[in-house]
Amino acid sequence: MDVLVWLIPISLLLGGAGLIGFLYTLRSNQYDDPEGDAQRILSGEYDDHPKR
């Protein structure tokens, strides 16, 4: 059961990393237009320097 000393912090860290990642995407407006983003991927007009 010694392995728990490692496993528990690792699982908490991984979960925390996921949470921080989500909060980053939330703060950078990535959920403002989910439908538009799904459609834009089909468009052939590429924008190499998007503002947002």
Add this chain to the structure above:
Amino acid sequence: MTTVALSACPACNAAPAAEALATRAAPRDVKLTLSLPTIHCSACIATVERVLNGHPGVQGARVNLTLKRAQVDADAEVSAEDLVAALKGAGYEAHELDAGSAAVTATDRAGRDLLMRLAVAGFASMNVMLLSVSVWSGAEDATRDLFHWISAFITLPTIAFAAQPFFRNAWAALSARRLNMDVPITLAILLALATSLWETMLSGEHAYFDAALTLTFFLLAGRYLDHRTRAIARSAAEELTALEVPRAWRIVDGHEVQTPVAELCVGDLIRVRPGARMPVDGEIIEGTSELDRSLLTGETLPVAAAPGTQVSAGEVNLTGPLTLRATAVGQDTSLHRMADLVAIAESGRSRYTSLADSAAKLYAPGVHILSALAFVGWYLYAWDVRTALNIAAAVLIITCPCALGLAVPAVTTAASGRLFRRGMLVKHETALERLAQVDTVVFDKTGTLTTGTPTPTNLDAHDADSRALALALAEGSAHPLSRALTEALRAEGVNPAGLTDIREIPGHGTEATWNATRVRLGRADWVGARTGVETSAWLAIGDTPPKPFTFTDSLRPGAAEAVAGLKAAGHRVILISGDAEAPVRRLADTLGIDDWTATALPGDKAARIAALQAEGANVLMVGDGLNDTAALTAANVSISPASALDAARVASDIVLLGTDLSPIPDALRTATRATRRIRENFRIATLYNVIAVPLAIAGLATPLIAALAMSISSITVSLNALRLR
């Protein structure tokens, strides 16, 4: 609708000189927001962005398909009207929205706040569930206690942060001595935490930390869905209302001064330009023109106005500039008296108890009593507070309205999303449920079933000369009939005749000279003809008898389909209009509506609806004018088009974003299906409780069973709702 030239900043409209100074000092950019009700695919996004970016002065444009909007950064001199016109040329309907409206950012912040809590609850419940699974699969003694303690350390701060919305709502309800769904939720969460902490301290076997967290997670998911659906609708509706600018031109010492409508006083002289709305009730003291009263009364025929004519706030001045002396301002205007009718009419929406509320009313006392009985029963049986409290907590957790909390928002989100894609904004939370009960549909005529813009009907009855003359004369005026005639004749490829001395005589018509003959296009009495029943403009060439161009109010696209669809679905369709009998009869015949009323006053409309409701009918009112607002409020549920007056849009539950009426029958079908799904969801949630509650009361429920019951019922309910998409 009035078109008022808007610069992006309202203060600049008020002070043109200051604007000139400001632009010179610091050339500022403007942010414009456009509503695009008809976009739906990647090609639409690409075209709209290409059109907007190609427009001179535009620095950047971005389409948001989810909200059906475009955000444009542009130089200060670019006006939204140019962009709307450019998009119309590309085949897209667009309306300007007020980008400065604080409502957008505020609702967004609330949504983000919920999403943040949802994410934290999700993260914590995943970790705690991992530890709980190890306990369920056989961790014992010290290991189990360690896992329980770690769970407790994750759970307590998470609940303190994530479950705040429930705590706040429950507290608000309790302080008002009411019960709502959040009271049992809060009680279940707190009791679960307390007993689990106690069990953990005593090295007990069962802890419900994971249950408390997943409960919070699922309920927050329901809240977020609910919020998102309504926030979108609400902010869009609010922005639409922000379009009308409450300003007027007051004459002070012979100069026109722009003044907020709120600051006008009785006796002020006010200049009303052609195309503008009367800001106050008053008497005309100078100028002749024609007035469009359609938004107030539903009349399509413009009314002549000359010095001495009494005007009411809300009427639109059509042809010549007018000077008024104000006789009633602000709260005393007839416009406001009409708005008071709205306050008197008992609102259909306040009479309705939502399905969720009636479920909560049954449910909340039920679970509290059940849980209290379980506690008392077990205490009397075992004389042990710990066992009794554990079982009471288990009962509360298992009955906790996880699925009930998702049952309604999951369905309304799916249904509102479906309607939004068809161009309808559902503003009110119970609008869908009320729409599902509708059996009678009442339509207004002008502006609702018709566009309120005239189209000529007898162009073929005129020879080539008359048409060329009519076109040339019509082009000299901005009167709605002239504009309609110009558009129709241009579309037929007619070229205007060569005229000299074209001049518009406000309130009468246009006059010119053609080969030394006087030609006139205008009102019947002005050219020397008898006034007929139909809307017409008369053409007089020299002394020959004048000939009429007759007009009809053109049908709104989709009106015929909407009426046919509603009748096919077995609904009773009624037309109530404030317009004269002839045009109402003609429209009723065209659309096949047997039950119609003409020349109805605003009070009559509301009274008719009340009478229908007294007969037991559930009424849907579709209307756009101020004369409809009382009826819109009185009806069980109401729809207004985006072009409606803001008072009408505020009074209605659903706003049609596009010009097309055909989605209405589909909305009724969707609403019926949505309500059926909501009831199904309640039944599913109840079924799980019927199975799990006896186990909990018998003391057989473990945290594993609680977790399974909760997750499975929540997922089934959400999947059932998704069938609606």
